Amino acid sequence: MKNIFKYIIKPFLFLILILCILLIYAHFVEPNLLVKTTYTVQAPSDVKECKIVYFSDTHLGNLYDQEHLSRIVEKINSQDPDIVVFGGDLLDNYAxxxxxxxxxxxxSKLKEISPDSKKYAVYGNHDYGGGASRVYSDLMENGGFTILNNTSLYLEEFNLRMTGFDDYLLGSTDPELYQSREEAFTVLLSHEPDVAQLISMPQAGLMLSGHSHGGQVTLPFLTEHSLPIGATKYIKGHYPECGISANLSLYVSKGIGMTVLPFRFLNPPEIMVLQIRN
Structure with a gap:
């Protein structure tokens, strides 16, 4: 009986304890973190140095309370950005x-985000699904954000172009728009990172995406089979030399909120800070 307890029951109880600790961490601790990931981006010499803050996938709702916005606003504003970009999926399921x-x-909270900076946003799939299409544009525009939906703006003060694509899954984008002929240094915005494989551009540029949540829960052999369509090739972090012409630098955010499951594990909520240097 002692051997059974020592070699079977005791290890099993220890394993249960470890699993409970991990579940508590993944449910109560990591989702309430908010980290900053900083990248330095080398741009052509005629581009003015600036700072871009990118955040995505807040999924406000049942799994991620809207009160978190106060902390997000504070974190973004503390970076003193020149440009703020939201990558889509503001609400989880509006209906x-x-x-x-x-x-x-x-x-009101979106409006508090760096009011003196330029603010842009794109559609994510959750901004269409669940009835969110009825409120998304109103929320973002009244929050001071310009939605780039298959549109492009030239920012003369920085000598760069911002181009935003419609959501790849539920929106509509003419494939011709992925073939850029723009000579200016360009920042592309697409909710789904796998769109990078479709991009062709004449000179180096960068692309900002979200959607994947970094996998949201990172578990060996399981996460790769639960990644959403549109984020199976590029999951999180920096991917240089992407696109058809291999001169696109892709940055994929782990996002902030949660969807489907109320857990985050080894993928803490993040904002990305990109220092544009020449």
Whole structure:
């Protein structure tokens, strides 16, 4: 009996304890973190040095309370950005969560984000699904963000171009738009990172994406089979030499909120800070 307890029951109880600790961490601790990941981007000499803050996939709603916005705003503003970009998926499921979402509160918090900087956003798949298409543009525009939906803007003060694509899964983008002929240094915005494989451009540029949540929960052999469509090749971090012409530098955010499961593991919520240097 002692041997059974020592070699079978005791290790099993220890394993259960470890699993409980990991579940508590993944549910109560990591989702409430907010880290900053900084990259230095080398741009042509005629591009003015600037700072871009990118955040994505807040998924406000049942799994990630809108009160988190206060901390997100504080974190972004502390970086003193020149440009702020939101990568899509503001709400998780509007039809399900509309009773617990305060749209006026969300607008006010978005408006507090670096009001003196230039602010841009694109659509994600959750900004269409779940009825969010009825409110997304109103929330972002009243929050001071310009939505780039298959549109492009030249920022003369920085000598760079911002181009945003519609959501790859639920939106509509003419494939011709992925073939850029723009000579200016360009920052591309696409919610789904795998769009990078379709991009062709005449000179070096960069692309900012989210969607994957970095896998949200990182587990060996399992995460790679649960990645969402549109984020199976590029998952998180920096990918140099992407695109058809291999001169696109892709940065994929782990995002901030959660969807499907109320857990994050080895993928803490993040904002990305890109220092544009020449």
């Amino acid at each position: 399900r969560d509309q009773e617990i979402l305060d749209l006026d509160f969300i607008k």
